Amino acid sequence: MTKPDDTNDSSSSSNDGKRFRSATIREGTIRATTRSFLHALGQDDEDIARPHVGVFHTGGEMSPCNLNLREQAQHAKTGIYAGGGTPHECPVVSISDGLTMAHSGMRFSLISRELIADSVEASTRGHQWDGIFAIGACDKNLPGLMMGMVRCNVPSVFVHGGSALPGQMPGPDGQDLNVVDTYETIGKVLAGTATHDELDAMSRACLPTAGACAGQFTANTMGMVSEALGLAPIGSSMVPAVFSERAPLMRRAAKTLMKAVMGDGPLPRDIVTRKALENACAIVSATGGSTNAALHLPAIAHEAGISFHLDDVAEIFARTPLVADLRPGGRYLARDVFYIGGAGVILRTLLEQGFLHGDALTFTGRTMAEELAGALAPDGRVVREAGHPITRDGGLAVLKGNLCPDGALLKTAGLKGLVFRGPARVFNSEEEAQAAVQNRRYEAGDVIVIRNEGPKGSPGMREMLGITALLYGQGMGDKVALLTDGRFSGATRGLCIGYAGPEAADGGPIAALRDGDMVSIDARAEARAITVDLTAEEIASRLAKREVNAGVARGGVLEKYALTVRPAHQGAVTHSGAVTWLRDES
Template identity: 65%
Template sequence: MRRFPTIYNTLMRSNSRAFLRGLGLSEEEIERPHVAVIHTGGEMSPCNITLPAQVTQIKTGVYGAGGFAHETPVVSVSDGLTMAHPGMRFSLISRELIADSVEATMRAHCFDGMIGLGACDKNLPGLMMGMLRVNAPGVFLFGGATLPGRVNREEVTVLDAFEGIGKMIAGEQTREELAEFVEHSIPTGGACAGQFTANTMGMVSEAIGLSPLGLSMVPSVYSARNPYLRDAGRLVMQVIEGKAPLPREIVTRAALENACALVAATGGSTNAALHIPAMAHEAGIDFDIDAVAEVFARTPLIGNLSPGGKYLARDVYEIGGAPVILAELLRGGFIDGSALTVSGQTLAEGLAAVGVADGEIVRPVSDPIAKSGGVTVLKGNLCPDGALVKVAGLKELVFRGPARVFEGESACQKAVEERDYKTGDVIIVRGEGPKGSPGMKEMLGITALLYGQGMGGQVALVTDGRFSGASRGFCIGYASPEAAVGGPIALVRDGDMIEIDARAGVSSITLDVPEDELASRRTSLKIADPARHGGLLEKYAAVVRGANKGAVTHSGAVDTSGDLI
């Protein structure tokens, strides 16, 4: 059913028609279906710098298929530019701002459909969450990754710049050598080149069915993207005409499990385990970290992708893109091919002509890198509601050591910069959860320093905050419940022994302190008032839920049927 005529379809709304004529629309164009192209393009991040040009291709496709497209930019927060300072508190919050902006744009202006286009980390889940919330005809598109740079004839990415800081502190790299990585690690527009959060969620958009198959791994600056973009404009018109499914018809439990399998198979970002439950929440499906854990545990790791492996998004594109990974998982019985996609085909139908894995970038399921996925959910008395660790690339999966406790990221960052920690420490960073931070900061600044100092496997790090998809080392994040709501991580003291076992079938994290001692510590526990922040941080802290539920901020499954009059 059309929505846009609500704006202008009676004599009493002639003023609205005047506004449309003021935009330069003809009478014939006013009568067309109207599509919002909601994107996060802007000049604060290389991730999004190419999006305005891509919007032009999308609008061409919409117009050629009989619709009229309206470009509608929304806010984007750059994870790269907010890392390791207080601005990172706004990164995850921007996911909610984007979803809220999609809802406001679509419901206020009664658009017949939408295309969401984003490239930086929180853009992708935010736009897809908004699509699911309004459940209007929609297509999601990932804006693509940058190409790798070159230093001394070797390919490099922004991860080399992050970790180079730690190498410089350790005396393994000069300031001049670091400057080379800084200059050359992001040579083009586009998202970070590895299987970090943006590329992980780009692949998720295909696995879950909201994006056309084959698009996500096409590099941002390749003209090969243009046919996909124009086709997306035509595709959204088919959805408007009722010839293809709506977002909530696509995102079923099977589709969510397919998305989780893709993350596990590629050693993708731990952030996906936060975003997929949040997307499920918008669709009215109960799908928490326990559901994610079940899929992660049964899915083999087959993608040899950075940071746990060797290869980049460009390399995946050259062997056929995300469909090659999905087809391999389908052949092995690890995903459900009956799930619908935005094209109207089932996933199996869309993958029918896809070739086999190359064996190096993507391994066959019969010969995986590991029998269980590259991301694991841990549980135990330290994190009874769960925590996440990326095991892809880890040589040792068991760690036991004394706690070294820090109240917040900045205190830990300072200590790591000064190498004020010991081999064997379990570094605890607390007060950085959704409510406590507020905003759940990423810890790439710390993990990159540790890895650059050669200590990635010599210490463990546990936090109620998040990790970047680029983080590597023994890094356990998203610890739930968080310290700000009295979670056990708030009770840890320096010297407490902590044991982490990320082996398949175990997946535990234990605080080796007697229960009576923990009960005694709880009596003196003081929790800060989030109202001290004011503004957006205060509002977010007041409503956000736990990381194990996706850090969502409302009751879910909005009913928009009353918008059609």
């Protein structure tokens, strides 16, 4: 007589005696209906008996960053099948920072990071996938997918979908363009130094291919982070999105993943350790990468149950030299890094000079040092030797003081002046500041303050690239400073200080500022300070009398986010972290 839990039918075998999580949905008499769904997907008995892998990607037509990710996912699926697995394509939501910039839609950008991580968890645990292959290319895709991988803690690999190639304006003197050039040209038009026709031509030329924005902005920064963490193949992040090399790259990564699925790991939490997180911080600092990385790395650490906050990030930033001359602070683009050997070039020189932990584990099961054995040496132009860097104290800095006790972030790469003092010009929203900047209602020497844009107060922690680009287009980018409890795009340049904590909605000192208050900024390595000429008593008195910002209309995902989000210096996370998925859970 056949028992209800019988596993001897044609769809119930396990590879080499290992019982996979997916056996829960496909083995035994009581799973006959489940097998009906798998057969309806076109799977035969052999396919059903294999381990099942979720192939998560953010492909779609909401952004050129994600335009060809589904095509890339097909190559990953081929590699998974060749490696003995059965792939399941699982598209997840993505929000385009390009389409949401400088309006209310930007409130949903950072929130999408949580939606992506939650989607990976829901699909993986709901369907009992045995492994995860994740592909993302727009800013919040990358950390969201990696957070989901670490949360589920099944064998996983991440591959950045690659960057776009730069554009060029017509003519013999055409220089490489990217989308930031268009943002800044808007400011030039408003200042009367460029024409609408020039702006139109640039907007058509700056993004000629699919792929993430071409500079060392958030997507490409987090792509390098995925390699430095050990969650991605060395050399994968800088391969341009449209290059044919991406097809074999995806297949190779998938086959390596299947070895981990068939064996005993390593698992994401074996890989994402404190040493790996420090390696990731190092490559951000060494490349003058996006300040958003300092928000995402604590969030990834949180999924692994590791307390790794802004102070930890600051320590690594301070000791890691800037070696890569990349836009927006420098001259070169992701394509140029690819041509000199990829992110492995940067990791190699950091390792050789003692700025990297070579014994950190990678998804291949080998150490970081072993993975970098074949990496090329720096070319001396795009990337310098870590022993002879561009600057010795890195491309990013964390500032603290009576204005930002929990810290604030500044990208120092490319900055000519690190000391600034001026009167505050205070705005209670991005819209207020945008209108003032467009109409030049500010003066050289001002510290433009934009508050109520933090994770809780906005809610959603909007980016301020539109405003910073306008300032540069108006020729004022190096004549003012900007401070916000919101975020900055990875494409931002200038004396722009964001992520100020505590945020205004939590009663941070930024909520006490008034027009004319004198603000002092000293980003030099020996100081790293931001202060206001007010006593602690004056700040407390003002905060006690302040009008609490009513915020935007609530309901839906904005309401849920505002009720659960934690402060920026903790990664703006929304749950308690370190989820445990028991092997015997059904």
